Amino acid sequence: MKILTVVGARPQFIKASMLSKAIKAQSKIEEIMVHTGQHYDHNMSTIFFDQLKLTKPDYYLGIGSGSHGEQTAKMLFELEKIMLSVQPDIVIVYGDTNSTLAGSIAASKIHIPIAHVEAGLRSFNKKMPEEINRIITDHLSHLLFCPSKTAIHNLKQEGIDKEVYLTGDIMYDAVIHFKDPAIQQSTILNDLSLTAGNYFIATVHRAENSDEPERLKQILTAFQRLDKTIILPLHPRTKNKIQHFKLDHFITSSHIKTIDPVNYFDMLALVSQAKAILTDSGGLQKEAYMLRIPCITLREETEWIETVQTGWNHLAGYKTNQILDKVNHLKLPQYSPSIFGDGRTAHVIHNILLHSF
Ligand code: UD1
Numbered sequence: 001m002k003i004l005t006v007v008g009a010r011p012q013f014i015k016a017s018m019l020s021k022a023i024k025a026q027s028k029i030e031e032i033m034v035h036t037g038q039h040y041d042h043n044m045s046t047i048f049f050d051q052l053k054l055t056k057p058d059y060y061l062g063i064g065s066g067s068h069g070e071q072t073a074k075m076l077f078e079l080e081k082i083m084l085s086v087q088p089d090i091v092i093v094y095g096d097t098n099s100t101l102a103g104s105i106a107a108s109k110i111h112i113p114i115a116h117v118e119a120g121l122r123s124f125n126k127k128m129p130e131e132i133n134r135i136i137t138d139h140l141s142h143l144l145f146c147p148s149k150t151a152i153h154n155l156k157q158e159g160i161d162k163e164v165y166l167t168g169d170i171m172y173d174a175v176i177h178f179k180d181p182a183i184q185q186s187t188i189l190n191d192l193s194l195t196a197g198n199y200f201i202a203t204v205h206r207a208e209n210s211d212e213p214e215r216l217k218q219i220l221t222a223f224q225r226l227d228k229t230i231i232l233p234l235h236p237r238t239k240n241k242i243q244h245f246k247l248d249h250f251i252t253s254s255h256i257k258t259i260d261p262v263n264y265f266d267m268l269a270l271v272s273q274a275k276a277i278l279t280d281s282g283g284l285q286k287e288a289y290m291l292r293i294p295c296i297t298l299r300e301e302t303e304w305i306e307t308v309q310t311g312w313n314h315l316a317g318y319k320t321n322q323i324l325d326k327v328n329h330l331k332l333p334q335y336s337p338s339i340f341g342d343g344r345t346a347h348v349i350h351n352i353l354l355h356s357f
Helices: 010-026 046-051 068-086 098-109 129-140 149-157 170-185 213-225 236-244 264-272 282-290 305-309 320-328 345-356
Strands: 002-007 030-035 090-094 114-117 143-146 164-166 199-203 229-233 256-259 276-279 295-297 313-315
Touching (some): 002 098, 010 282, 010 345, 030 068, 046 264, 068 098, 090 098, 098 129, 143 149, 143 345, 164 345, 170 264, 170 282, 213 320
Parallel strands (some): 002 030, 002 090, 090 114, 143 164, 199 229, 199 276, 276 295, 295 313
16 A cells, blocks of 8 residues: 655644654555655754654655745645656645645545545634635545544534544654653753743744734734743744844843744753743644643634633733733643543554555
């Protein structure tokens, strides 16, 4: 059996690394990996392959950045050629990026079945490019691997109930597998002179926040007013926007430490020892929960509703006062059920793939 995996953005390298390991361990499936090149900076791409011991991609498309239409169209054009030549039994796509969308459209038009890892997530906000990518991908997929019960419910509401599996979240596999080595090997807390439990870590990269000067300004103002060190690994998109909107002076306070995007081990080390996380990333909201660190989400809604229901995640939106209010009222909930499975998601997905073809 031959599968073709499409990855392109940072979180997809983490997710794919776990399934690839499970596939290699049994060697019953041949995996061919395509990296679209959506993320191409060393610290957004290569370093993840090295650290996660992910085999070099068989094809690197080098698509790079562009408008949604341009980026997706270029991927589609290249992916179709590769799929026609490789003739895989199934194409695997992860999450909700433009690489996910291109992989699923290319495969569906030439009648190759699709497996979607992280199916069924919804924010119910179609202004998010990721929401459009998810809806289309789910409706084109033949195997739908859902991380949570909410995801299964969402698919049912849209009339999708065949070949839908509750597998748990593959990012949880990665957290369990890499947490201890990450904390042992990473020197980032020392390098940044941080004390465990005494700093915040923040990330902002969603188009809805980074492309809107007023939203970005309000978020950065909240960071400025925090009373503890705040580590801000800057996504290249946000770095460009801060310069473009002339907001640099909001991040010059001595308690705000802006750093380049960090590798996976450093991020796990930073998150697992932080006082709290402030983020608009989907992945970080989950990782915070998995590591039992409170999270304040800089959005009005979330796909990971269970993290909110259990009291670990708080939706603050972008307004300065609301963000500060959430920070000031942080409490550590007592209860943290295993909403993302048992860390054996890759194994479960591997078995379903084996028995599906
Ligand atoms: C993408 C995903 C988002 C995911 C994120 C993970 C889409 C629509 N969005 O967002 O869901 O959470 O990846 O990190 O697919 N850039 C660089 N170097 C890079 C990559 C990007 O400089 O290696 C800059 C470019 O200016 C680019 C901008 O970042 O235009 C945005 O990159 P893009 O890949 O389009 O989306 P992300 O914001 O990274």
